[in-house]
Amino acid sequence: MTTPTSPHAALAAHVAGRVHLPGDDGYDTARSGFQAAFAHAPGAVVAAAGPGDVRTAVAHAAEHGLPVAVQATGHGLATPLDGGVLVTTGAMAGVAVDPAARTARVGAGTRWADVVAAAARYGLAPLSGSSPTVGAVGYTLGGGLGLLARTHGYAADHVRALEVVTADARPRRVTAADDPDLFWALRGGPLRLAAVTAMEIGLVPVERVYGGELVFTEHHLDALLPAYLEWAATAPEEVTTSLGLLRYPDIPQLPEEVRGRYLVHLRVTATTDAEQGARLLAPLRALGPVRDTVADLAFADSERIYADPAEPHGYDADNSLLTTLDAGRLRAVLQEAGPSAPLMCVVGLRHLGGALARPAEHGAAVGHRGAAWLLQVLSPVEGPDPAAVRGLHGRALAPVRDAAVGRAPNFLFGDHPADTDRPWSTPGDARRLARVKADRDPDDLFRSAAAWRGAATGG
Numbered sequence: 001m002t003t004p005t006s007p008h009a010a011l012a013a014h015v016a017g018r019v020h021l022p023g024d025d026g027y028d029t030a031r032s033g034f035q036a037a038f039a040h041a042p043g044a045v046v047a048a049a050g051p052g053d054v055r056t057a058v059a060h061a062a063e064h065g066l067p068v069a070v071q072a073t074g075h076g077l078a079t080p081l082d083g084g085v086l087v088t089t090g091a092m093a094g095v096a097v098d099p100a101a102r103t104a105r106v107g108a109g110t111r112w113a114d115v116v117a118a119a120a121r122y123g124l125a126p127l128s129g130s131s132p133t134v135g136a137v138g139y140t141l142g143g144g145l146g147l148l149a150r151t152h153g154y155a156a157d158h159v160r161a162l163e164v165v166t167a168d169a170r171p172r173r174v175t176a177a178d179d180p181d182l183f184w185a186l187r188g189g190p191l192r193l194a195a196v197t198a199m200e201i202g203l204v205p206v207e208r209v210y211g212g213e214l215v216f217t218e219h220h221l222d223a224l225l226p227a228y229l230e231w232a233a234t235a236p237e238e239v240t241t242s243l244g245l246l247r248y249p250d251i252p253q254l255p256e257e258v259r260g261r262y263l264v265h266l267r268v269t270a271t272t273d274a275e276q277g278a279r280l281l282a283p284l285r286a287l288g289p290v291r292d293t294v295a296d297l298a299f300a301d302s303e304r305i306y307a308d309p310a311e312p313h314g315y316d317a318d319n320s321l322l323t324t325l326d327a328g329r330l331r332a333v334l335q336e337a338g339p340s341a342p343l344m345c346v347v348g349l350r351h352l353g354g355a356l357a358r359p360a361e362h363g364a365a366v367g368h369r370g371a372a373w374l375l376q377v378l379s380p381v382e383g384p385d386p387a388a389v390r391g392l393h394g395r396a397l398a399p400v401r402d403a404a405v406g407r408a409p410n411f412l413f414g415d416h417p418a419d420t421d422r423p424w425s426t427p428g429d430a431r432r433l434a435r436v437k438a439d440r441d442p443d444d445l446f447r448s449a450a451a452w453r454g455a456a457t458g459g
């Protein structure tokens with residue numbers, strides 16, 4: 001409903017894309033995304049057609065003293081807006097690959113599937129993640145822990161330039177040379193500092209991988225957990241693996257072989273040939289998986305490795321970055337969130353190290369590069385009050401609390417409070433981030449998630 005007093009009533013006349021106000025047809029669709037448990041409730045949605053619309057939206061919000069949030073796909077929605085201006089970037093999608101320079105220019109609304117396909121035409125790959133429908137920009141700003149992570153590092157480390165609109169509504173091209181502090185803070189830092197309209201990223205020469213999954217059952221757990229942790233300790237950085245452990249719902253829509261069963265998915269992406277990859281995996285194959293899809297695979301088909309859900313749904317997750325993990329502690333986690341969990345839990349364990357542990361060429365604000373494991377506990381949620389889920393996730397992560405150094409922003413789902421025991425990064429990085437925020441967005445126009453609002457300290 002557009003009232004004559006709405007500060008947003010005149011906005012549409014200045015925007016090439018669409019403006020949706022509460023009560024309009026299209027408002028609910030425009031503010032919705034992949035996270036279906038809750039949504040932003042802005043005073044206006046600006047469905048930006050290009051950088052000019054982003055500038056208009058930011059200038060308008062600044063003039064009225066209103067907060068701004070940016071949404072591409074809604075996979076990473078954290079603290080929702082209540083009022084203010086939501087800029088959606090879905091219409092700003094597009095990829096242009098420069099094969100000679102091995103770079104791609106990626107529009108703000110682009111999903112990984114399109115970048116992977118465009119790069120594959122030249123035998124190249126981006127540092128994309130498990131899901132083809134996640135937004136490339138949001139993922140990269142959060143660090144970006146992908147399929148090739150241990151071989152090539154975080155996606156944030158491969159950014160060459162960011163085209164942004166800052167809180168003063170000015171467009172800027174941010175690079176390591178021109179604006180090192182903002183360039184650092186935007187790549188992996190948890191605070192929102194600007195609206196990104198496009199990014200230029202480096203691509204890696206990966207055309208084929210040895211990838212897929214080994215699937216185990218509940219009965220393998222006793223042998224698998226220690227064997228996997230021991231195997232990972234000496235795995236070369238050419239191989240990136242993770243575990244996903246869950247009980248599938250007992251519903252007729254699911255195929256018989258998974259329905260109601262507790263399964264462990266060991267996902268593998270190796271940048272080796274099949275022969276070397278098979279030698280590497282031999283000790284894990286010896287445990288007798290019930291399904292084995294690991295084979296020579298075009299990176300263009302890498303979405304098959306995780307086969308993440310593509311339909312919007314509600315979900316909540318917590319995570320801990322761990323310096324160390326042993327089978328005893330992992331079993332204790334599964335006592336709470338494993339086969340007998342009272343509600344559906346997906347325990348995800350990503351093996352870190354390798355290139356992830358090395359600093360980026362120009363530095364990047366990714367926290368805790370020394371962590372060895374990322375442990376996530378995720379559950380579907382039906383409504384906006386995930387209290388029972390939060391309690392269970394807290395109990396599940398308690399056994400690894402002593403080894404937890406922080407949390408990874410990209411793997412925290414839902415609107416979480418801050419946790420000072422699991423900070424985003426070091427005190428030195430927090431002070432640098434506080435300086436950048438105070439300098440570039442002193443009025444806090446770009447609202448950060450509640451979990452991270454205290455992440456930067458000026459102390």
Ligand SMILES: Cc1cc2nc3c(=O)[nH]c(=O)nc-3n(C[C@H](O)[C@H](O)[C@H](O)COP(=O)(O)OP(=O)(O)OC[C@H]3O[C@@H](n4cnc5c(N)ncnc54)[C@H](O)[C@@H]3O)c2cc1C
Binds near residue numbers: 410
């Ligand atoms: C099924 C699934 C699989 C995933 N797999 C991985 C994975 O393998 N590795 C990994 O690292 N992460 C993974 N993630 C996490 C994902 O990377 C984050 O949730 C990320 O924030 C999603 O970005 P988005 O743009 O798709 O989502 P959105 O919810 O639209 O955006 C997420 C955040 O990014 C900010 N943002 C988005 N676009 C812009 C912009 N143009 N300018 C400024 N800020 C912007 C938003 O403000 C918001 O805070 C996964 C998430 C899901 C749900």
